[in-house]
Amino acid sequence: MVRARATVRDLRRQNRSVLLTALFLDGPLSRLQLSASTGLSAATASTITGELLDEGLLTEAGSVESDGGRPRVLLRVNPVFGHVVGVDVGETGIKVELFDLAMTRLSTVDLPVAAVRPGPVSELVAAGVAQVLSASGVPASSVLGVGVGVPGTVERGTSAVVHAQTIGWDAVPLERMIREAGVEPPLFVENGAKTQGQAEMWFGAGRGARHAVIVLVGSGVGVAVVTGGVMHRGATSNAGEWGHTTIVYGGRRCRCGVRGCLEAYAGAEAMLGRYREAARDGSSAPDQVSALEELLTSRSAAARRVVEESVGYLGAGIANLVNLFNPERVVLGGWAGLALGARQLDRIVAATAEHALRHPYAQVRIELGRTGPDAVAVGAATLPVAALLETGADPRSARRAG
Amino acid sequence: MVRARATVRDLRRQNRSVLLTALFLDGPLSRLQLSASTGLSAATASTITGELLDEGLLTEAGSVESDGGRPRVLLRVNPVFGHVVGVDVGETGIKVELFDLAMTRLSTVDLPVAAVRPGPVSELVAAGVAQVLSASGVPASSVLGVGVGVPGTVERGTSAVVHAQTIGWDAVPLERMIREAGVEPPLFVENGAKTQGQAEMWFGAGRGARHAVIVLVGSGVGVAVVTGGVMHRGATSNAGEWGHTTIVYGGRRCRCGVRGCLEAYAGAEAMLGRYREAARDGSSAPDQVSALEELLTSRSAAARRVVEESVGYLGAGIANLVNLFNPERVVLGGWAGLALGARQLDRIVAATAEHALRHPYAQVRIELGRTGPDAVAVGAATLPVAALLETGADPRSARRAG
DNA sequence: GAGGCTTATTTTTAGGCGCGAACTAACCTC
DNA sequence: GAGGTTAGTTCGCGCCTAAAAATAAGCCTC
16 A cells, blocks of 8 residues: 555556566567557557667567558567576475576476585585586576575575575575575575465466465475465565464464474375374385375275365365365365366365355365476576566666676 | 656656655655655655645644754645545444544444344445544545454455355445445445454554554454555455464364364454353353453463463464564554454463564564554445545546545 | 755655556467 | 568657756854
8 A cells, every 4th residue: 555656667568568477478479569558558568668679678570460450560588688586495405497578498407415404504505507508508607596496495685594494404595605606597486375366377377367365285285375466475474374373272283393383184104194093904015106196096094084084184274275265266286286186176175165165165166277397497487587577677687798 | 667657747747655654654744854854856756745735735833943054844645635434334333434634533423223234234334424424523524544344354355345255244345335335435345354464554553564464353353464554455356364273173163164163262252152161150241341351360270270271273374474474563452463462462472472483583573552442433434535546646637626 | 134054845856667558579370 | 572460679758766966944153
């Protein structure tokens, strides 16, 4: 409600941003189409796109013949104006990916990690960034930014600080550390669930929704909430700790120490834990992923009961989000969420319907996620792109040339 | 992220809005103070305030001598530029209040209601509005808008529609009905918890916070969530149904039909219900308010256990909000919330601390509400004011003269 | 009590911006 | 190649804010 004052320069910046965003999200468009879809006059659309073409942000992308008139020239964001890097810092390894501005993946590097300690992780990130650049021949000066998705919450001050209880990170100044390890482009550190949510919003099942909840079920559970097209962060970027909301007051003890957290019931670890307790036949699976697969396909009564209960808890948890946020879309993602959802989406939806209020439930569509295994990295790479689009790539603010 | 295009007219509108909002919220200010606090140049602050003075939106409010220079002339929002009406539609009666633009209460009317049926309610609202106007001699043409706080959720389309399961309202076109009952000024229908939250944000314990959660415990429980200074509404204005989030999976059946809702544990009705079950000595109190008072002051073991448990459930519920929204402030309000909080705030805070994650909890301050019993009406009256401030009282858009 | 000093506000000037109208460009059909 | 049609550009206008200059309105000192 309380906005900041604005000047004519802000006007231009905003309209540049609007045009650039329209072109980025809705592919090649002619100047007149742009004018129609943004509401700007043809004159203004023309002068601004002219400016953006001069600056190298846009390129022409062929033309479309029309029935009897001058053909339209299609414009698009120049894929090689700059590049972006997305990094997924996981508990077992680091994935670094390089994209051009059309979000085409140019290079990928996977680096295994023995112990997720901040020092070595920062070094590996820097090494990975260098590797993807040299592998694809992209000069470092062309990189608009490096996005980093991390487990745990990210506090954004002058320099991002990471808190991740589960891997023992307490107030780790990761942004500074990565910078000191030799990464020069602007850094964007963000919680992995939020970067993955961003990927679903731009390229996956969240496309087009203004109010959406992206539920991520992996070993634990997390959520990214988008309201009014904006990712929800809260006062200190700690928002969205859905996994540790109480759903069974006085229930099972969670690894965070509290009783009855959703994560103690609905994550892969919790499901497998409850299964181990229920059936003493001991899964032989080597890792969580195949263990969950085994649990989900098992026909034993114990397995089926665990799965059924988990579906119930997850549905209730989703219903809580539906009641609180009233989204138009819920996207179920994360490796465990996709595995569970592939077989049980109907029943998850039914459990949600059972626990949610009729009215908000009637507004929502619940879908499976549609981004691949590198969603965290893709989402991380969108962060510098989002920054570029939001500022309208204002040439007056400091920016590295393309 | 995706904004709309803007023109020079939007610029002016926005800067008018910024100045007007600064004056409304931070009392009388001189032109130069305005310039400093908004970031606008002194010249612009001067021309815009000149315009607003001409239009009657502002008045001079004395001057302050300075040490050796020209004294500053203080400006303020003209209290009699227009008036606003706030209506609280409750389950037992309707309260109508008239304010000037300085939010000074000019007149109040309380109308008892036998059965909350939409038709009679609309008629009563219209009658109440007419009464407060004639009582204070304010002409109807001076009323900028009438805000109406209602139980249940409000769907805002071309005309607001109310859903309130608890009182049997299903898709009631209240806005149209009130209009047809003879209320002419613009109508602003909103959920009562949200209007009360708005009152706390502007005049109560929420002042100054950009991310806040206003928890309302009455007969049932509700919440208003403010993120980034904006009241959270969701896709169809149904957001914030905290009372029916599951906190005890499979627990007590709630009046909404689902098991384990927070409202089945933490509202006054739930507390009294559990008390009746626990202690068969039967309260003799004539109404809920005094019954709760009795419960809270009773020294019986049963009463103390019920209160203690309720504090735990409420704390867990608040912790869920803290984890999900990461607010800087939690305000506990509502008649039952204030009664409970007056004696047990420490223990509610402790219960919240116990259930919330360390980090988001460390950012939050939990306080008692500071608005009086007419908070819903005051908050409702702020709705037209907020609309006025947001549009910058643009004289080009249709508006009734002051 | 006149001149100088200080601070507040208004006026003037300059640089931008988006829009609408008029204009040019590039194609098609007959 | 004339006429028609659609796409894109140019130009003048009205508005906007910022910066600089001018004016207003007090206080202080000698």
